[in-house]
Amino acid sequence: MNEHTLRQRLVTLGKRLYDRGLSPGTSGNLSVRLEDGWLTTPTNSCMGELNADEISKLDWEGNVISGSKPSKEYFFHLAYYKNRPQAQAIVHLHSTYSSAVSCLKNLDDKSILPPITPYFVMRIGQLPLVPYRRPGDARLGDDVARLAPHYSSLMLANHGPIVTGRDFDSTVSAAEELEETARLFLLLHGHEYRVLDDAAIDELREHFGVQWES
Template sequence: MSERELRERIAMHGKSIYDRGLTGGSSGNISVRLPDGMLVTPTNCCLGNLDADAITKLDQNGNRVAGDKPSKEAFLHHSMYKSRPTGQAIVHLHSTYSVAVSCLEGLDTSDVLPPITAYYVMRVGTLPLIPYFAPGDEKLAEAVEQAAKVAHAVLLSNHGPVVSGKSLDDAVYATEELEETAKLFLMLRNERTRFLSDDQVNQLRERFAN
């Protein structure tokens, strides 16, 4: 896609995400990798009302080339791209159910959610939990960069998910699958639940490796 087409697609997905209540206010941000940097949604903007021309373009050093001032969380995207050479897009949301899970005690920090469905395993796979850091803390970027070496999606404690994909569509779909799985996880916490077996998970990972 051309840069113009990517800008318009970011705006399209942003509106869809906002309209379906997956993020609210000015929370959440989306980026797409470019050969010479990345496009990222601007700071303090609503994903439901993105101006394609205002989307920020940063060079490979993080300097603004075009568009409005970048998201305050652009450093998260930069850190994940460093560890995900095949990643072409990243979505970060403050989606309700994923954030709720990120606030629970006693989670498996190496892989937060169990394999409830095949599509979660296929689209998300492993989900490490990143310890809490205040917004803008450089240590958060370091933690995301390390975790992203082994997983294309991470969950920030008391904050929300950061998900990369081989395309913008892939990143959006994986983020949506994560949110639905988080919702299922919370609904099933007090129920006797049959998760996918290790063999079933391994078969899916072999067939649909990210």
């Protein structure tokens, strides 16, 4: 897609996320890679009311080329793009269930959500927890840079998820899948439940190229 089309797509899918209640108020931010830089949602913008012309365009040093001032969290988007070439788009949300899981204690360090559905394994993969930093803390960029080569998605402690993907549409869908998995996980909390075993995950690896370390 060209820049004009991607700007319009940010508006359309941003509203979809907002209408589903996954980005309340002015929370969260979106971005997508271009040939000559990248686009991201402006600071303090509501995803339900994005303006295509005001979406920020930045270069690979984080300088604004056009549009409004970018989100204060633009730096962790940049860290992901620089350290994960296959990441073509990023969705960061403060969605309810995912954010709730990000506040829980005593979760698996390899993936704070277990492999309870094949779609979580296929679209998100293992989901490590990034230690808490205050919003806008530049050290978060270093945390993301360290993990980005190994994981397509991360969970920020007491904050919310960062999801990347091969294009903007599939990244939004993956973020929605993550929220649904978090909801299922919380519904199952306190119950005995079944996860996908190694054989099931191996089958997903074979058929879909899934990356999930045993």
